[in-house]
Amino acid sequence: MxxxxxxxxxxxxxxxxxxxxxxVVAAVSKAGGFGxxxxxxxxxxxxxxxxxxxxxxxxxxxxGVDILVPAKFVGSDEGGLAASRIDALIPDEHxxxxxxxxxxxxxxxxxxxxxxxxSTTFQQDEQRELIEVALGHDIRLVANAxxxxxxxxxxRAHEEGVLVAALAxxxxxxxxxxxxxxxxxxxxxxxxGGHTGEIATMVLVPEVVDAVAPVPVLAAGGIAxxxxxxxxxxxxxxxxxxxxxxxxxxxxxxxxxVKQKFLAATSSDTVRSRSRTGKxxxxxxxxxxxxxxxxxxPAPLPMPLQVHLIQNAWxxxxxxxxxxxxxxxxxxxxxxQVVGSMNxxxxxxxxxxxxxREYVDTMERLDRWAEI
Ligand SMILES: Cc1cc2nc3c(=O)[nH]c(=O)nc-3n(C[C@H](O)[C@H](O)[C@H](O)COP(=O)(O)O)c2cc1C
Numbered sequence: 001m002x003x004x005x006x007x008x009x010x011x012x013x014x015x016x017x018x019x020x021x022x023x024v025v026a027a028v029s030k031a032g033g034f035g036x037x038x039x040x041x042x043x044x045x046x047x048x049x050x051x052x053x054x055x056x057x058x059x060x061x062x063x064g065v066d067i068l069v070p071a072k073f074v075g076s077d078e079g080g081l082a083a084s085r086i087d088a089l090i091p092d093e094h095x096x097x098x099x100x101x102x103x104x105x106x107x108x109x110x111x112x113x114x115x116x117x118x119s120t121t122f123q124q125d126e127q128r129e130l131i132e133v134a135l136g137h138d139i140r141l142v143a144n145a146x147x148x149x150x151x152x153x154x155x156r157a158h159e160e161g162v163l164v165a166a167l168a169x170x171x172x173x174x175x176x177x178x179x180x181x182x183x184x185x186x187x188x189x190x191x192x193g194g195h196t197g198e199i200a201t202m203v204l205v206p207e208v209v210d211a212v213a214p215v216p217v218l219a220a221g222g223i224a225x226x227x228x229x230x231x232x233x234x235x236x237x238x239x240x241x242x243x244x245x246x247x248x249x250x251x252x253x254x255x256x257x258v259k260q261k262f263l264a265a266t267s268s269d270t271v272r273s274r275s276r277t278g279k280x281x282x283x284x285x286x287x288x289x290x291x292x293x294x295x296x297x298p299a300p301l302p303m304p305l306q307v308h309l310i311q312n313a314w315x316x317x318x319x320x321x322x323x324x325x326x327x328x329x330x331x332x333x334x335x336x337q338v339v340g341s342m343n344x345x346x347x348x349x350x351x352x353x354x355x356x357r358e359y360v361d362t363m364e365r366l367d368r369w370a371e372i
Contacts, residue, residue, distance in 0.1 A: 001014050001015075001359065003233075003239055004216050004238055005184060005216045005218060005238035005239045006238070006239060008183070008216070009034045009064075009140060009239075010062040010140060011029070011032060011033055011034040011061070011062050012032030012033075013032050013033055013034075013239075013352070013356060014034075014218070014238060014239025014240065015028075015032075015033040015034065015229070015239065015240055015242065015355065016033065016034040016035075016036055016064075016186075016239065016240065017033050017035055017036060017242050017243075017245075017348075018036045018038055018066055018143075018241065018242065018243040018246075019036070019037065019038065019246050019252070020037070020038040021246075021251065021252050021253045021254075022037060022050045022053055022054050023253070024246045024249060024251045024252050024348055025037045025063055026053075026054050026057035026063075027249075027251045027347070027349060028246070029054075029058045029061040029062060030057070030061060030349070031348055031349040031352040031353070032356075033352050034062060034063065034064065034140075034141075035054070035058075035063045036063065036064045036065065036141070036143060037050065037051070037054065037063070037065050037066070038065075038066045038068075039065050039066065039067050039130055039134065040067060040068040040120055041120045044129045044130055044132075044133045047130055047133045047134065048133050048136075051065075051133070051134065051137040051139075052137075055137065055138055062140040062141075063139060063140065064139050064140055064142060064143060064163075064165075065134045065139055065141075065143070066142070066143040066145065067127060067131060067134070067143075067144060067153075068120075068122070068144070069144050069146070069149060069153065070122055070145075070146035070147055070279070070303060071146060071147025072147065073122055073278075073302065073303040073304055074086070074089065074302050074304065075122075076122070079123065079125070080121050080122050080124055080125075080126070081121060081123070082123070083119075083121055083308070086121060086304060086305060086308050087308065089305055090301065090305055090308065090309050091301075093298055094298050094301060094309055095309065097298050098309060098310060099313075101288075101291050101313075101330075102316060102317070102326075104326075105287065105324075105327065105329060105330055106324055106325070106326040107317055107320045107324055107326050107327045108316070108319070108320045108323065108324055108327070109316065110312075110315060110316045110319050110320075115312045115315065119304075119307050119308055119311045120304065120307065121304055122303075122304055124150075128152065131153055131156060131157075132156070135157065135160045139162055140162065140163060141163040141164070141165055141184070142162055142163075142164055142165070143164070143165040143166065143167065143186065144165075144166050144167070145166070145167040145194075145195060146167075146195055147166075148166060148173075148176050148177045148180040148182070149164055149166055149180060149182060151180065151181075154180060154181045154182065158181070163183045163184060164181070164183050165182060165183065165184040165185070165218070166180075166182045166185060166186065167188045167220070167241075168185055168186065168187055168188065168208060169188055169189075169190075169196060169198070169199060169204070170197055170199060170204075171204075171207040171208050171210075171211040172211075173197075174208040174211050174212050174217075175211050175212060178212045178215050182215070183215070184215070184216055184217070184218060185208060185212050185215055185216070185217045185218070186217070186220050186241045187201070187204050187207075187208035187209070187217050187219055187220065187237065188201075188204075188220035188241070189201025189202070189203075189204045189205070189219075189220065189222060190204075190221065190272075190282075191222040191282070191336050191337040192220055192221030192243065192244075192336045193243050193244040193247075193270075193282050193283070193334045193335040193338075194243060194281050194282060194334045194336075195279050195280065195281045196221065196272060196280065196281065196282050196336075200221075201219060201220070201221040201222050201223070201232075202235070204221075205217065205219045205232060205235040205236065205237050209236030209237065210236075216238040216239075217236065217237050218237055218238065218240055218241040219232035219235060219237035219239075219241070220240065220241035220242065220243070222336060222337055222338050223240045223241075223245075223338070224242065224244065224245035224338045224341055224342065224355075225341065225354075225355060225358055226354070226355045226356065226357060226358025226359035226360070226361065226362055227358055227359075227362050228240070229355060230359050230366070243334075243336065244335045244336040244338050244342065245342060245351060246348065246351070247259070247333070247335060247342070248263055248342045248344075248345055249345065249346060249347060249348045249351060250346065250348070251347065251348050254333065255321065255331065255333070256322075257321040257331055258284070258321075258331055258332065258333045259345070261286075261331075262284065262333075262335055262339050262342055263342065263344070263345070265335075265339045265340065265342075266339075266340045267337045267338070267340030267341070268340070269285050269339065269340075270282050270283060270284055270335060270337055270339060271283065271289050271293075273293065273300075274292070274299075274300035274306065275288060275289055275291075275292035275300050275306070275310075276306070276307075276310070277303055277304075277306060277307055278300055278301055278302045278303035278304065278305060278306035279302075279303050281334055282334065282335070282336055282337070283332050283334045283335060284332040284333060284335050285332070286330055286331060286332035287330045288317075288330040288332055289332065317330050317331050318331065
């Protein structure tokens with residue numbers, strides 16, 4: 001897997017791993033992959049602590065961060081809205097629906113001190129502060145999803161010698177990212193966990209590779225094994241960008257009830273739903289996604305109103321999932337269709353070693369077939 005991207009990232013393997021969990025990020029980088037910490041929703045002081053911890057763990061091995069700077073959301077024209085203005089835009093009908101849904105499922109209430117008054121507003125000032133904290137550390141790459149990275153982000157990263165990547169669900173988006181100045185495009189297919197478009201990885205990757213050549217492409221969406229890595233490289237990608245597969249590892253801080261649900265799930269058990277963030281995001285199907293899909297109920301609000309609307313409901317669900325069957329029915333998390341192959345809990349190192357072993361076996365098999 002000695003590709004240009006591997007040299008750009010400086011990792012042993014061109015296997016990037018997105019995770020919100022610092023332990024996973026550090027373990028990936030230590031095992032020869034490239035850990036990427038998802039920092040959406042962090043406070044700058046918190047982010048500083050996490051990045052310092054990661055750097056202490058991994059020494060001089062490379063890692064990166066991913067920040068969600070959406071191009072379009074409610075208030076994006078004004079550089080984002082303050083939380084109080086977002087609150088004022090949430091209809092009472094939606095608040096009542098969420099409250100009734102939790103009541104119907106018998107989700108226990110939560111002590112007031114556990115409720116949260118703050119979630120991300122995607123305000124530009126907040127985002128800039130996070131980027132500055134990240135750039136003050138030894139990161140090798142900063143990635144962005146949901147639109148081209150804003151010019152200030154690309155400029156500041158390049159000033160600090162940091163690579164910029166962006167996720168694309170369409171060749172057209174990838175072209176726009178490259179025009180904006182990104183160094184690496186992540187072509188993320190429909191089957192991926194989290195925010196995702198409508199084109200499958202198998203179709204998307206070669207389209208993006210051709211559209212942005214010679215800019216290198218990482219393939220994402222549905223990649224959890226060495227065979228899938230070999231397929232990605234065959235499609236012209238220079239490496240892979242993974243997310244879901246880490247959620248059931250020993251190091252992942254995934255909610256234990258969700259972890260069990262993931263281990264039991266098949267590849268038919270995910271759905272692309274706006275019910276968590278206001279934009280279509282693939283996640284495990286649950287009583288929560290079903291309630292929001294029911295046309296008799298209110299439709300999810302646009303980003304970031306939906307995030308604000310549901311933040312404390314989700315804390316209640318997560319808090320209650322150990323003791324309430326209703327909360328257990330509602331709880332879910334972002335995950336891709338590859339959840340169907342996530343059937344046991346292994347260490348991050350073990351997952352990477354298995355990916356590499358299977359990749360080598362696959363390449364040898366293809367070599368043998370080519371000789372016949
Ligand atoms: C739990 C979860 C959260 C995610 N959050 C983000 C995010 O904040 N920013 C981002 O760029 N991508 C996010 N993604 C997408 C990943 O970066 C990655 O592209 C995707 O997981 C790849 O597909 P896979 O899930 O099939 O491996 C998320 C994915 C998952 C599973």
